[in-house]
Amino acid sequence: MFSTILVPVDGSSASADAFECAVSLAHATGAAVRAMFVVEPFEYDLGGEDDPTRSAARQRGRETLSAVVESATDTDLTVDRDVREGVPYREIVTLARTTADLIVMGTHGPTAKQGLGSTTRRVLDTADTPVLTVPADASIPDDGPDRILVATDGSESASRTADHALELVANVGSAVDVLHVVDETNPALNDSSLPMVELAREGGHDLVEPIRTAARGRDLSVTTAVTCGVPGRVIHSRANDIGAEIIAIGTHGCTTSADQLLGGTAMRVLRQTDRPVLLCR
Incomplete structure (x- = not known):
């Protein structure tokens, strides 16, 4: 810790x-x-x-x-x-x-x-x-966050961030909400002749399951969600809906190019949210 x-x-x-x-x-x-x-x-x-x-x-x-x-x-x-x-x-x-x-x-x-x-x-x-x-005017309760939203896309960066988030949750006794967003802007999902969205949803469940299992192994309160949308917007909206005090996300997603300082989703979340954001490379 x-x-x-x-x-x-x-x-x-x-x-x-x-x-x-x-x-x-x-x-x-x-x-x-x-x-x-x-x-x-x-x-x-x-x-x-x-x-x-x-x-x-x-x-x-x-x-x-x-x-x-x-x-x-x-x-x-x-x-x-x-x-x-x-x-x-x-x-x-x-x-x-x-x-x-x-x-x-x-x-x-x-x-x-x-x-x-x-x-x-x-x-x-x-x-x-x-x-x-x-961000300015953000805060965390004196006894630690009550709920942390962990967003994952299966990248190494997201996995490392999830590990740190679960460690924090375990130490302060808070709840964790694990989210994967199927990116609806992905051109591959526009092919109506293939069940790409359903396959992507199934893949999303495969990504959140290891985090859910790790949380359950620590006796943590955990919920999971897989949904479609623009990842940055959905993460921001989900954090508001569940009242998460901290958002946890990797700095670089699976589609981030090597020359990018930060992934596009991480940047959008950082620009939009008024909550503290935990990030790992």
Whole structure:
């Protein structure tokens, strides 16, 4: 399970909400929290570590961390703090690789108004550590999520995400809803001379069954669904209908090309939802 949760903080409202979500997960699972602030590289060499401008930037980082940590609702939680200098996504991924089991971060930083920020996107594309993205104003109950929606297409990325989601569900005692969406935009399904939709539905049941079996093996409350539609839209709608606090989905689906940073379905879910999303490569 998650023993240490890493939270990058940048002064944005989304990162503050991400920190609160991390605190809720830490409270529910017993994990430790480590907050970090990354001072981005300066355009010019400012004369070493003691340069006043560089020192002021590090001080702003410490103040930003303090403001977020001190606002946490769980005042008994001890939070380690790191101020680092470098390219943000690289520093986040590097620190997570050696110290964290989960990264919790805002979907976008202070320079982006909406959508997925460049740092979050790069972290999702390069981190081996699972990532929980948190949009502004999103939250998780103090005792952890009550229900998690796991969307799967049978890809390795989706399977790894499902494993982490089930581990979280097992630790907080919540319910899990497993979903496979038969993509109605697939041209192969338009051939009326073949029972392609029914075959696709049967294949979908084959994909959700291993996750259902794994959940039952942990004595978890689990439901499954296989439906047709546009995957991103259906996942978003299903999460709303069942009241899922977290959506779990792989970063890359079976049809994602090698040069894509994120799969199309993952991107659509991240753009549409107002809920935290758990993703694994």
